[in-house]
Amino acid sequence: MGYGFDLEDVAFLRSAAGRDAVAELSGLALTNSTRLNDVAAARKLVGARFAAAALETAVLRRKAESKLDDPVGWLFTDPALQQATASVVARHRAQRLAGRDVHDVTCSIGADLAALAAVARRCVGSDLDRVRLSMAQHNLAVAGRSVALVEADALRPVTRGTAVVADPARRDDAGRRRWNPADLVPPLDDLLDVYAGRDLVVKCAPGLDFAAVPDTAEAEVVSLAGQVREAALWFGGLADPQVRRRATVLRPDGTGWTITDAEPDDCPAVEVRQWIVDPDGAVVRAGLVRHYAARHGLAQLDPHIAYLTGDEPPPGVRAFRVFEYCRYHEKSLRALLRRHEVGRLEILVRGVDVDPDALRRRLKLKGSREASVVLTRVGDTAMAYLCRAERT
Incomplete structure (x- = not known):
């Protein structure tokens, strides 16, 4: 730690x-x-x-340096840095609080506050950890942000009329992640009780059990550069009343796109077409695969598996052009790879109990070509799709 x-x-x-x-x-x-x-x-x-x-x-x-815009001069503890929001994601979240009075009730070393203070009307930060508060005071000064800092318990409000931002601790004393909202520190239910009627956003781990999230929340899953980073639960006036689940996909420059469960989800299951598309992890985690497919005219290979297929992939994604496919058995896959002279192989697996690294060793590849294979279940059948990965 x-x-x-x-x-x-x-x-x-x-x-x-x-x-x-x-x-x-x-x-x-x-x-x-x-x-x-x-x-x-x-x-x-x-x-x-x-x-x-x-x-x-x-x-x-x-x-x-890989997480924050300009950490030169900043002070951290290791747990605080691990939990700190990446700058690109923090700026994205802060935009929904622009022009408001905002209170970060678990401000830690000030990473979120730096982004909030750039767009909010006024900012307050509080924490019970005096060391982190002292670090936050220093870091915000380095960042050129003016923020009032207070030593206070997140469950004992010290402001009125502010939108509240909370980032509960998500690891236990041994460093293991907590996935149950009741195990957060402070627990989600306690935050909701204390700030009932207030506009509130709670940052959570993307592996959060969404079944335990109140129906009044808008749950947003955010990815950055293809990696799922966090979930945010929006309440009160901060939530879109028409949305329960949202996926936001950000690029390193801060641009990106979003999709919600308010969009259509008409999506058939069909046999494989020219392309296979593996949706961004935020889309999968937010349960919006069918909505994403409907938006882009794609279909599912299997109604319970997240791989999509179509004649044209969405722009700007890494998709897989299908060459040949067969029922998956190691012997048949080995023959398929030998026929295509594949010596370097990316293995993607979903719905099939296969260890990609162990399988790759057993295949004993020989050849000059590079390829990808998608192993997945279609109905009751395990299938192997030999593909070439392309950036569209």
Whole structure:
């Protein structure tokens, strides 16, 4: 779970000496193999008392580069960075709160607050963790954001008339993810009771059990660059009254598209056509595969499986042009691959109990061509579709 920072550590890291030390340590390799040398360098630079805090900060800033826009100068704890919203996703969520008074009741180190403060009329952040609050104060100053910060329990409101943002802790003490809304800290039901009648958005893990989510919520699943990042539950005036499920697909530049269960879901199941399409994970997780298919004139291979097929894939996706297919048996698949001289193979599996890595080893591929194979169930039959992946 990383180094345990205290307030004295934060005060040092915010000082000129601390800033200079972290900047110098950031130039080190900071790998597992150089760990002992890095620790020795940190102790020589700042002494034993602050060596771990300075070194951990340098490591966390490097990790944050793939998640936050400009983490240079920011302070983190390892759990706070793991739970922090990626900047692109945070900006997307903040747009639905633009022009409002907003209170982030679990503000942590301020990653969401930085995005909210850029578009909200006024912002308040609160948390019970004094170390994270001190880090948030520093980080928001680095980001040039003006936000009032308060030490307060998320379940004891300290503002009125604000839209409320909550990001409950989603890991237990051992670092394992919590999927049940009742196991969040604070629990979802407690947040809903405390902020009843208020406009509220609760950030959750994308693996959340949506069956436990109230019918009054709009549940949004968000992906970024093809990876599902989070779910957000919108309540009150923040929710679209016509929508219960939404999938939002974001690109790294912040552009993207969305689809909801308010759209048609007429989608037949047919035999495979020229293309197979594997919908974005946000669409699958939000239960909107049929809606996505109807929007793009696609059909399902099987009514219970998320693979889609059609004569033309949607623009801007990675789709699979079908060459040949057969019932799936290892022997028949091996013959199919040998016939097409496939030596490098991507294996996609859904609805069939197959370990792709183990199967690839057993196939003992020989050949000069690259291909993809989609293994899936159609009715009671396991099928193998040999394809070429293309960007449309």
